[in-house]
Amino acid sequence: MEERTSVNNPQIKAISKLEKKKYREETGYYLIEGFHLVEEALKSHVKYREILATEKALAQLSSLPFDLDDDKLIKISDNVAKHLSSTKNSQDVFMTVKMQQPGQFTFTYGKWVLLDDLADPGNVGTIIRTADAAGFDGVILSPQTVDLYNPKVQRSMQGSQFHISLIKQDLADAIGQLQNADIPVYASMLDQNAKQLNDFAPVPQLGLIIGNEAHGVSTDIAALADEKLYIPIKGQAESLNAAVAAGIMIYHFS
């Protein structure tokens, strides 16, 4: 097993750079951290380049029911772990995971959330986690939605990338495919034609569009939707938090 004790080691420097989108795209890998995520990744047999862990974390890792490839294990010092971590309370275990984006995906079945240019990484990760919990098939991210491999998205989705399909695709294309398969597409938005969420009956399959936090669903995408829906505000708050509103709608249709 290799050992790395300096933050100036070229391999460690390269891994540390995966925090930035540019380097993730250059290498095709992203970094996850913590036992929960690493375990979820191993369970789902993802391709990975290396697992890095301190001596203590390695001991805990070896108690998990996985055959780890010794060539891919790297023992790191506490200061290297601290350097790589993006959280205050690091668990000192990291994994470089291959990014997987299906080249071509056609939407012909299922329940999907469509994210129209969402900007906040915490919202994107939380909505993906909620879609997973509600048994949806996946989430379609418009090309302008915040990068899926952003560390904050990773933290808030808590491993849901290993459970459901997350697909970056032009939303107009995806909506067309869903509608071709007779799957209704609803857009969450306030509009004179919008109906209250509770007026919608359960449906076996669905596309549910969530709009950008500040601007809502874009006009051209909204025009494609079969129905528009909103959650009524009964008190004096002007609006709901985007991830909470998405969560209420996702569970309504789960």
Next chain:
Amino acid sequence: MEERTSVNNPQIKAISKLEKKKYREETGYYLIEGFHLVEEALKSHVKYREILATEKALAQLSSLPFDLDDDKLIKISDNVAKHLSSTKNSQDVFMTVKMQQPGQFTFTYGKWVLLDDLADPGNVGTIIRTADAAGFDGVILSPQTVDLYNPKVQRSMQGSQFHISLIKQDLADAIGQLQNADIPVYASMLDQNAKQLNDFAPVPQLGLIIGNEAHGVSTDIAALADEKLYIPIKGQAESLNAAVAAGIMIYHFS
């Protein structure tokens, strides 16, 4: 109108310290920022000590339909505004608002969310905002729940403190009062006696207990609840985000 151009000015230093709970409790005031919050505060006729704004923000402020007391207005320089702000994109307007905690409150009516030692300020603020949007009467915060006047709580509740009652009180006391008034109290938790959320019919009045993010509802509080409820996880996610889960339950009973 007074003018402050230095961050070392004693008044500015004192206001800046309101970021810390200790100084909020010493003075009885907390700091809000941004036009939306200041407007909400003025609308609801809160007691305040001063409004601080840059020249540009003062011009915008004077276009609002409020009679502002000139003695309480302070013009600040851009660097003072930057110093006071807790956000990246400051709107350069601030207000020191009197903290108001009713000395004695008895719960005899309404719909309430009860927060049992919640630790994350973003969750607390978001849950309060959701309770407001859903038309609940208020939120009861256990003494160990994160401080209501924490800047992150303020940011995520977006002015809901001016719309609904937010009361710090021992939860066992509050639960006893609700039950004395024949108001049912439900606790959100996984337990062998817990029922699925969708099995619960609408109720005219309610106490809904939300537990700490890591430990859930504490044992002694759970024992007081009339019913225990949970949101079923249908996919592979282990759990829902605390604010999303609370949002789904609050809207179910709204």
